[in-house]
């Protein structure tokens with residue numbers, strides 16, 4: 470059996486968790502949480518980071534911070550995970566779905582401007598497979614129309630965007646706010662877990678308050694106020710030290726994990742290139758402005774029948790491949806609320822995109838086997 474994913478453990482997770490347990494400080498915002506925040510701030514230059522219990526939580530914090538009100542409109546791709554939308558729907562927002570690019574499942578940057586109305590408050594680009602959206606274009610629109618940009622960087626750890634000025638920036642550092650995921654299916658994991666990145670100074674203080682149940686507890690422990698209490702709305706968005714300890718062990722191996730995943734990705738890409746083009750299958754496209762963090766290796770099949778044929782063939786040979794999102798504008802929950810047009814590219818990715826096994830411990834011989842079975846699937 471070759472599974473689709475297998476969580477990778479660096480070896481130090483249990484040790485650090487044990488240390489956290491023994492320290493007697495188990496709740497959030499302790500030593501390991503601070504070490505994780507410092508890691509991200511040093512490595513990627515993020516202005517302020519707050520660990521959360523999921524990327525979903527980080528997106529919900531973002532919706533609270535930009536003060537989304539009922540009837541506000543938020544633009545995002547239809548080809549994304551439900552949490553991207555739900556975070557804003559919880560505040561009463563109306564989601565305006567954009568199509569994906571023809572060459573990539575990310576949002577079609579050309580489609581955004583036509584969707585902006587006086588009610589639009591935010592754009593939420595999703596860096597699908599860790600591949601950057603064209604952030605210069607998105608930030609330019611946001612500035613022109615006074616909109617906020619929340620990057621859904623769930624899959625985008627340690628991936629970069631190079632703007633027109635030639636400056637290479639980490640994903641998650643460009644929008645006003647950004648959300649990362651450490652769910653066990655991502656590159657760096659803590660079981661469930663996430664992080665909010667605050668790049669716009671105006672949100673820094675309030676983010677910490679929302680994070681700590683609407684109290685100024687964080688400022689109190691820094692000695693900035695002499696008592697703490699209820700100062701705003703909020704919730705319990707922060708993870709325990711046990712989770713932060715696990716995450717820290719992963720972060721220590723970031724380089725190694727990323728390198729290995731990129732190697733696997735490149736191996737697939739080399740092995741499958743010719744076969745894919747002979748069979749009208751698209752392999753991932755990485756625009757010049759983007760980098761590859763080896764998060765996913767996917768193929769876009771010619772049609773649904775071809776994808777079904779491939780999935781079945783792999784399955785009979787003990788290999789698990791999985792498709793990805795179902796267009797949110799066609800979901801049971803939102804199809805009656807979707808007022809926009811058809812989104813043909815989003816539907817194409819829903820029907821035709823297939824993800825192949827990609828995890829740290831996937832061996833070269835396993836990848837060869839996956840590729841050989843794939844090649845026999847369409848004969």
Ligand SMILES: *Cc1c(COP(=O)(O)O)cnc(C)c1O
Pocket residue numbers: 522523524525526549550552553595621623624649650651652661662663
């Ligand atoms: C994984 C993922 C999420 C949700 O992350 P959680 O940490 O599970 O909440 C949101 N958006 C995208 C694009 C994702 O891939």
